[in-house]
Amino acid sequence: MRKLLDLLYAGSAWLASLSMIGVLLMVLLTIASRFFGFSAPGTDAYAGYAMAGAGFMALASTLKAREHIRVTLFAGMLKGRAHKVAEVLALLIATLLAAFLAYYSAQLAYQSWEIEDVSVGIDATPLWIPQLFMVAGTLVFFIAFCDELILELLGKRSHAELEDAHHE
Numbered sequence: 001m002r003k004l005l006d007l008l009y010a011g012s013a014w015l016a017s018l019s020m021i022g023v024l025l026m027v028l029l030t031i032a033s034r035f036f037g038f039s040a041p042g043t044d045a046y047a048g049y050a051m052a053g054a055g056f057m058a059l060a061s062t063l064k065a066r067e068h069i070r071v072t073l074f075a076g077m078l079k080g081r082a083h084k085v086a087e088v089l090a091l092l093i094a095t096l097l098a099a100f101l102a103y104y105s106a107q108l109a110y111q112s113w114e115i116e117d118v119s120v121g122i123d124a125t126p127l128w129i130p131q132l133f134m135v136a137g138t139l140v141f142f143i144a145f146c147d148e149l150i151l152e153l154l155g156k157r158s159h160a161e162l163e164d165a166h167h168e
Contacts, residue, residue, distance in 0.1 A: 022050035
């Protein structure tokens with residue numbers, strides 16, 4: 001199961017990377033279109049979709065790499081059981097918030113598909129298509145928080161990085 005989850009997080013990170021390459025390609029296409037005098041409508045919209053996709057797809061891998069910003073002032077003062085309770089409580093709240101984010105992202109994409117909502121630009125992209133990156137990213141983010149919560153409850157979550165941060 002651990003290998004499958006790690007593969008999921010790595011795949012999400014790769015999709016985020018590909019999305020950033022998509023942003024680069026859209027910017028380069030816009031520059032080339034101005035330089036060579038041809039039309040490339042919608043590149044700004046697609047660059048925006050790719051940027052949003054990169055942000056959402058990177059959430060889980062960033063969490064698992066412990067690169068998210070954490071405010072550890074309160075938790076750092078706690079020791080033993082109190083620290084464990086604070087960690088579990090924080091992870092439980094974060095997991096619930098991630099669940100809401102994933103659910104409502106899926107609701108938004110479904111609603112956009114149902115009413116055939118399209119972007120207002122010249123590209124007229126069906127909005128559910130770029131919104132799928134948000135749905136996938138938030139779903140993997142939710143899974144990553146569930147993973148972290150379970151690891152914490154089982155006592156298998158590494159706190160070495162957090163302890164190092166307290167001593168710096």
